Amino acid sequence: MATAFSNADRAEVLTQALPYFKKYYGKTVVVKYGGNAMLTEDLQQQVMEDIVLLHLVGVRVVLVHGGGPEITGMLKRVGKESQFVNGLRVTDKETVEIAQMVLAGKINKTLVTYLEAKGGSAIGLSGMDGRMITAKMKDPALGYVGEITKVNPVPIRDLLERGYIPVISSLGCDKEGNVYNINADTAAAKIASALHAQRLILMTNIQGLLKDKDDPTSLIPLIDMEEAEGMIGSGIISGGMIPKIECCITALKNNVSKVIIMDGRIPHSVLMELFTDTGAGTMIVKKKKAEKDTANKNDERTDD
Template sequence: MDITNANRAQVLVQALPYIQKYAGKTVVVKYGGNAMVNEDLKDAVMSDIVLMQLVGINVVLVHGGGPEISGMLKKIGKESRFVDGLRVTDAETVDVVQMVLAGKVNKDLVQLLERHNGRAIGLCGLDGGMIKAKKLAAQEDLGFVGEITQVNTDIISHATANGYVPIVATVAGGENGEVYNINADIAAARIAAEMGALKLILMTDIKGLLADKDDENTLIPVVNVSDVPKLQNQGIISGGMIPKIDCCVEAVRRGVSRAHIIDGRIPHSILIELFSDEGIGTMFC
């Protein structure tokens, strides 16, 4: 479909109040799922972030890298094992996590954003004492899976103040020099709260929270965090959605204005959420 100049102008006019609203504010994006794998979607995400940066938004990109970690473990003949969605991380595995997340995945994303004419700096939770953690208390010993004890965003703020997009890999440091694997959703929520972000956006491979998980037409566009326990009791929030929504609730309770779960399979889903009246996905407020 050809877009006319009048349509283009209308799109820009509709975006203007949002651009004004977000200028100088912080938006934390958790990047994961299919949008990290599909080349066209990767390009769309990077161009979204460059545009956000150009209109004065302080963007912080927090990323996972589960498939790449599993791939590297397979190469060294080690099987990936998960308990309640968390990777069992022994001493050998945490070395691979640090190498893949803070090394290859992080620097690949920096290079990709730079190729789209953005300015990026790659960081991890070990840099500047950004994320401190202790061993996660769980029914089964998960090894070096961490629970965040402290977040210091000074280094992130310095980067955004100097015109860089901080790209953050979620490994954290322990009291005695241990390295911990941290869930990227949880890390993004804590970073957003610590920075007083206007928005936290979690990119996923689903449309958002559905009233009927088998019917994408039952999207619930807005959820008040006080309604979340009721939705859990009704079984609407279940399975893998529970930890993601817990992160959104935690972020809002800690002062983030809005938290969103959006469909990263849709090109430019971040821009649709930020700069259109309709938005996309499910918003928690």
């Protein structure tokens, strides 16, 4: 039977969250949103509620999104088969045009509409706007898959200063006007670095980093860069998690305070991470403090 919460219970929850409201007020948090967290409208609505609440309590939130499943679905509708090499979509001219339509059009504007409906003020952009993301071809065999060469944070900062939530699709372009599809984790990490973000949050379809990928109870709540690199070398971190962890390490080496990998399928996981004592998912830091319990994520959450 569901537990009834009294007004006193609700007040206590807010009191416990108050130190975190103060901690993040005026700070920049970049949230990468995509994949399975986008697949149901209920989850989409809950993520948008989290983002708007952060915005309303004074957090400068930047939402970066991909949309791989939607791109795959649209390609299927036009009779085009998706091909992948090492987890990256082979992107010919027709495919990148569809990716641009889906990412900068349908998904981006849908997210803006959801945020506005929840009481936020949002403006949607792609990495092509204001040459925010300059890119080059990553590998000719992959076609128009981009490698980021530069991030221009000025358009994002301008929107934040004016009180908007920037919603950014993971597209970029080069000086010749070629458009590139860019991995959303990579785009979010580069944007977070350019903004000197307090937190980078990557929403995934697993709880976080696991010691055993087949055991959901083996969550690692806290890890530092050296440990993460060692786990890649030993094979504990493998497959598609490797580029995600490498994005995290790159961000930490370039101005981002801490990175979180969390399960975007859990309702309100962003709020749990930022505004509760225990947090959510796996926190990755530059270097853990030797004098503290290295398994205690709570210690690392209290200072930057």
